[in-house]
Amino acid sequence: MHPLYREFVSLLDHEDKEKCVDFVLSRLSKGELDVVKLYDEILAPALNNIVCTFEDTDTCVWKEHVKSAIVRTIIECCYPYVIRERDGKYGGKKGEKVLVACPVEEFHELGAKMVTDFFTLCGYDATFVGANTPGMNIVAAVADAKPKYLAISVSNYYNIVAAEKAIAKIREAGHRDVKIIVGGNAFRKNPDEYRRIGADMLLQTFDDVRNLRGGGSR
Ligand code: B12
Structure with missing residues (x-):
């Protein structure tokens, strides 16, 4: 598990879009995180580990929409880092x-x-x-x-x-x-x-x- 995973999931669970975006962008800008690790070890598992039980389906589904919208915003914000890493690293x-x-x-x-x-x-x-x-x-x-x-x-x-x-x-x-x-x-x-x-x-x-x-x- 990535060392930043739990902290990010806790922000996502609170549906705190502002803090989620800031959390990721500040680490990318300082070079503490790269795009592939962010996607594969933090964002994808944060969504794929969501489990809705039969009892809480209605609530869980709208919250799933909110969380996936936050993640979509983060992905869009990553584009400048994608280009930077393409040119600098790959x-x-x-x-x-x-x-x-x-x-x-x-x-x-x-x-x-x-x-x-x-x-x-x-x-x-x-x-x-x-x-x-x-x-x-x-x-x-x-x-x-x-x-x-x-x-x-x-x-x-x-x-x-x-x-x-x-x-x-x-x-x-x-x-x-x-x-x-x-x-x-x-x-x-x-x-x-x-x-x-x-x-x-x-x-x-x-x-x-x-x-x-x-x-x-x-
Ligand atoms: C977020 C989510 C949603 C969001 C999607 C938002 C969006 N804009 O994309 C919303 C709320 C809209 C949604 C709706 C539904 N969902 Co949904 N959803 C999820 C959830 C929680 C996460 C999926 C996700 O985005 N993961 C994050 C991404 C980044 O990860 P990933 O897809 O795995 O991608 C990675 C790799 O797989 C890979 N990859 C992916 N594609 C490709 C392609 C290539 C070429 C390569 C190289 C790699 C690659 O790269 C990525 C990065 O590592 C999953 C839970 C789960 N366990 O998967 C259920 C899940 C996928 N959903 C499911 C279902 C059933 C639905 C609904 C039918 C629910 C409903 N009753 O309304 C609807 C269907 C809508 C539709 N017609 O498609 C089921 C599917 C079950 C099945 N039969 O396979 C799941 C598995 C939940 C479950 N356990 O039942 N969902």
Whole structure:
């Protein structure tokens, strides 16, 4: 567990947006924290460890919305640090295009936003297309932007079907050059599903993204 995790979670539990943002930005600016550790060891577990019991579902769900909105603000505020770390630590911009999207009905967007920043850190020209993106819009984005990679993030297991349909549409439209990556919690217990749904590879971590240029697929 990251040494700053508990302190951050306590601020998040109090839904103190101001203190949460300040806590993170002051550590990033002093170099006490970097973006990957922040995302992987503090923000993602702070959300993924939320458990709603049957008795407190109504309260828990609106609080989950508030907490995820605070985390979204923090991610947006990190962008200057993403660029700074890309240029200072990871060798700068190299330029291959990547689009990152969630399939239709997948509203869990925070993993996709973090992954977009992971690609940016590694020098890719990365664009977050959006949560809940219909297949035909993903096809249009691929046709217009002509990315080298399309990364599809899926959190809810049931949305793997929507990812599969989007991939089929891309293949039907004849976009054979784009490499399709999938990732996200929906695949954690189902690591072989990516092949069945027609993706080229499954990636899950910052190191997977970093290793992509050296081969990367598993
Ligand atoms: C926050 C949250 C929400 C927020 C989302 C806010 C937002 N703007 O994104 C809100 C409140 C809107 C929400 C709604 C719902 N949620 Co919700 N939600 C969560 C929660 C608590 C955290 C998810 C999250 O954001 N984690 C933080 C991110 C950063 O972590 P991550 O996704 O794991 O991403 C990391 C890695 O996985 C990786 N990664 C992710 N994608 C990719 C892609 C690539 C290519 C790579 C390389 C890596 C990668 O990188 C990230 C950084 O390390 C989880 C709990 C849990 N245990 O997961 C439930 C959870 C995901 N939700 C769930 C459900 C059921 C729902 C609802 C259906 C609830 C409802 N009844 O309304 C709705 C569905 C909405 C929809 N249609 O999508 C279930 C899904 C279960 C399943 N079947 O798989 C979970 C697991 C809760 C549970 N235990 O039941 N939710």
